[in-house]
Amino acid sequence: MPSPLTHDDPQAFGPYRPVARLGSGGMGTVYLARTAGGRTVALKTMHARIASDTAFRTRFRLETDAARVVGERYGAGVVDADPRAETPWFATEYVLGPPLDDAVELCGPLPEQSVRALGAALCGALGQLHASDVVHRDLKPSNVLLTAYGPKIIDFGIARAAGDDRLTRVGVAVGTPAFMSPEQASGQEHSAAGDVFALAGLLVFAATGRPPFGHGQAADLLYRVQYAEPDLTGVPSSLVPLLAQCLDKNPFRRPATDWLAAELHDGSGEFADHLPDAVLADIGRRAAEVWQIMPQRLLAPADEPDMAETVAPARWSRRRLLLTGGTATLAVAAAGTAGVWAWNERGGSGPDRPPAPGPSNRLLPRKRLDSIWQIQVDEDDLFEEVMQPGQLHVVGDMVVTVAPHLIGVTAKTGQRQWASNLMDSDWQVATDGERVLGLGPSDEGASSGKAGGDPLLVTSIDLLTGELNDPQVSLPEFNGELVGDQLVCTANGIAYVVAGRGKFVHSRFTANQTWYLFAVDLSTGKRLWTTPLPARRSGSVRLYFLSAAVVGRDLVALQEANDGTVHAVVRDTRSGAVRWDRPLAGVKASSVQLPLVTDARHLYLGAGELRALRLRDGRTAWESKSSRPGRTYGPPALKNGTLYAIEKGLGMVALDPGSGRVKWEEQGGQGVEADLKAVPVIGTDHAYSRRASKLWAIDLSSHAPTDSYRTTGNRFIAHEKSRTVISMGGNFLAAFPLR
Incomplete structure (x- = not known):
């Protein structure tokens, strides 16, 4: 239950003001918090005394990542986070429903139909985690919340990637003894099969009101988990063989989550149909009470001054900066809490109108x-x-992407070979097909930067581990925190970078920032040349380069000018000097933020009319409005001497890239609905x-x-x-x- 804030609890975390405490442990504190607009969230923080420890910060960040992986359907959806703040924090939807242990205490052991529906739904949640190579490692009744639309798994504090032992040591048991797997109890690797073991123990608890290995001291429980048979007395007879198989000491004999889900439940009906009335009533009560909680703060002791602090905003990520200005601000204010009386993020319902019923709790994890x-x-x-x-x-x-790491x-x-916790949406990525490069702020600290913030870092990524390779090129003369920094492209061991100097502000570009394009040799870390870029209009949103590629000795690019027009620009890769600059009438910047399509002679453009520009001088080689006037096309693709594009109302067309002559058109009349954006x-x-x-x-x-x-x-x-x-x-x- 919520409790009052203490006198020294912070006043705010980003846009969220704590209202009450929901709990506190060894790692941190969980608050009920609200925005100025009334959005209610559960906000988890790390204790300040351990925030300087790199290992704890890494664990906290991994917890945030795991919560994102499980998503809103099976977990408390992450709505905001700042793992780099002085006091790291992340905010999730506030789930309106009791934890499983409270529900069992309230109404006693759950009926079989509830246990089956609960187990099948949790199989879906675990299947989603395991598909991303994440194991929970602490599945227990207090970490499962019951809502009318299905259970949600929370608390990923010791979740980690399967096979990753960076945060644990062999021979050390981490978790809750009563619900550990035998391999976890002995300090060995806890795989997806270990989560299945814990799930079975949780279902035994739901059906009987007690764990399968009883209660007692941790040492006794760890011994029983490893060597004793589970006590399944009171479990419905039809469930005993199934749960016994899940509780097998040998992890290789335990079933997979998708098979187990199908054995537990057929997926029919809404989850609420399978819950006891007392649990549904408790969900409704919690939904009503959350709006009645008002901020209360305990007074400081008489001999201690009130030291309540506001968490100072540390470096904001590019994403968070964007959320503070321009049209993206609507994304922050979009939603309310989840549960019976949830704010409907998509439909706009409020607390006085329940959202439309959610999808039935299907058994498919994917x-x-x-x-x-x-x-x-x-x-x-x-x-x-x-x-x-x-x-x-x-x-x-491999295929590499940022999502969000x-x-x-x-x-x-x-x-999934690796997920780099060093590189998230703060970073930009480029590849030449052989290596992956990253661009982002260095961790050296703002004091070492000469341009207004942390130095800019350019580095390659080890494709076996996801770690940063040496040399890591640190550029203190540029501010790595600026949201306009950009890794334009890479080729032949050279990175082409846009970087700026000046203080960051809560918008894209400002007049007091200066910007440069330069080339850096990744093998030596030396800049080969630097050329200034024209100033951007203050408040401009898009990056300098919409897309770019190296063709021979040309750096070919599309750029948006301050007046909103798109320009095709070609520069000399040896000096950065502009060879030619041509405005493109009728081209929208949003439609050409895609990989460039070029060959040795031409730059090909779609998203409206199709055209080919000569690389040597920027003149038009051909355009579709001459041979096919009034036709609209999507972005093209080029392969083996043929240019392909989607024509509106027709479908796929193939053209000669040298002349624009149509080679063939799609047959059958089924291309009417073809997507022009893809x-x-x-x-x-x-x-x-x-x-x-x-x-x-x-x-x-x-x-x-x-x-x-x-x-x-x-x-x-x-x-x-x-x-x-x-x-x-x-x-x-x-x-x-x-x-």
Whole structure:
């Protein structure tokens, strides 16, 4: 239950003001907090006394990451976070529902139908975690909250990536003894099978009111977990064989979550239909009471002055800076708390009107796609007008993206190889197909910077581990905190970078900042040349470069000018000098924030009319309005001497890149709904185009569609080595056949 704030609790964390304490432990304190607009959240902080410890900060950040992975359906959705603050914190939706142990105490052991529905839903939550190679490691009744729409798992303080032992030591048991797996109790590796063991123990508790290995001292419980048989007395007879299998001492004999879910429940009905009336009534009571909680702060002791502090804002990430200005501010104010009386983020309902019923608690831990593999990722589309969200980078056997931390995934299998906690949405990423580069603020501290903040850091990433490689090029003459810093592109061991000097402010660009484009040799760390950039209009949103690529000795780029026009600009890669600069009439900046399409002769542009500009002088080689007037096209793709694009109302067309002459048009009349925003993907025998919620395959011989695949993706890229089309969108990274 909420308790009053103490006299020395901070007054605010970012936009959130604490209202009451929800609990406190060895790592930190959890508050009930609200924004000025009334949004209520649960806000978790780290104790100031341990905030300077790197290991604890890493663990806190991993907890935030794991909460993002499980998402809003199965967990308390993360709405904001600042892991770099002096006192790190993150805010989640305030879940309106009792923890499982409170529910059992209130109404006694749950009936079988409740236990089955609860178990199936938690299988879905664990399946989502495990698909991202994350294990919870502390699944217990107090960490499962019951809502009318399904259970939510919380407290990921000791969750971690499967196989990652950086935060634990072999031989040391970490977790809650009564619900540990045998391998966890002995200090060994706790895999996804360990979470299944804990889930079974939690369901035994739900069905009987006691853990499967009883109560007692920690040492006694650890011994029983490893060597004694579970006590299943009182468990419904139909559940005993199933839970006994989950509680097998051998982790390899325990079932997978998807199989277990199907055995527990058929997915019919709403979750609320399976809950006892007393639990539903408690959910409603909590929903009503949250609005009645008013801020209360205990007075300081008589001999101690009131030292209540406001957490000083540390460096804000690029994302958070954007949220403070421009159109993106609406994203911060968008939602309210979750539960029976939740604010409806999409529909706009308020506390005096319940939201529409949520989806039934289906048993599928992942969406039903026609993909070879799929994994859950945490996307953020708030900055689509600044840069394309969730760009996909092909490098070797992997696909790399920021979602919201840099992750490396094996393209053929979907195995997540690593997730770099050093590089999140503060950083920008580029690749030349052989290496991945990152650009972001250095951790050296603002005092070492000469340009108004932390130095700028440029480095490559180890593709085996996700760690930063040496040399790490630190550039103290540029402010690495500025939101306009940009890793433009990389080629031949050279990084092309935009960086600025001056103090950061809560907007994109200001008149007192100065900006430069430079090239840096990654092998030596030396800048090869530096050239000043024209000042941006104060308050401008987009980065200097919309897209760029190196072609021979040319740095080819699209840039947005202060008047909003888009320019094609070519620079000499040896000096940065501008060869030519041409404004592009009718081109919108938001439509060309995509990888450039070029060959040795031309730059190809779509998003309206199709045109080809000569790289040597910027003049028009050909344009579609001459041969096909009035036609509208999406962004093009180029492969094996053919240019491909989606034509509105027709579908896929193939053109000669030298002349713009149409080679063929899609047949069958099924291209009317083809998405003009998605770049086509070209294989050996088929081209791929997004249409509604499907990815269509068009045969390059017959020019007609042959297959379609269900997808949530809206960005696609070919990974030719693995023969897959990689898609991203709808919080999923997935792979489809590339033929």
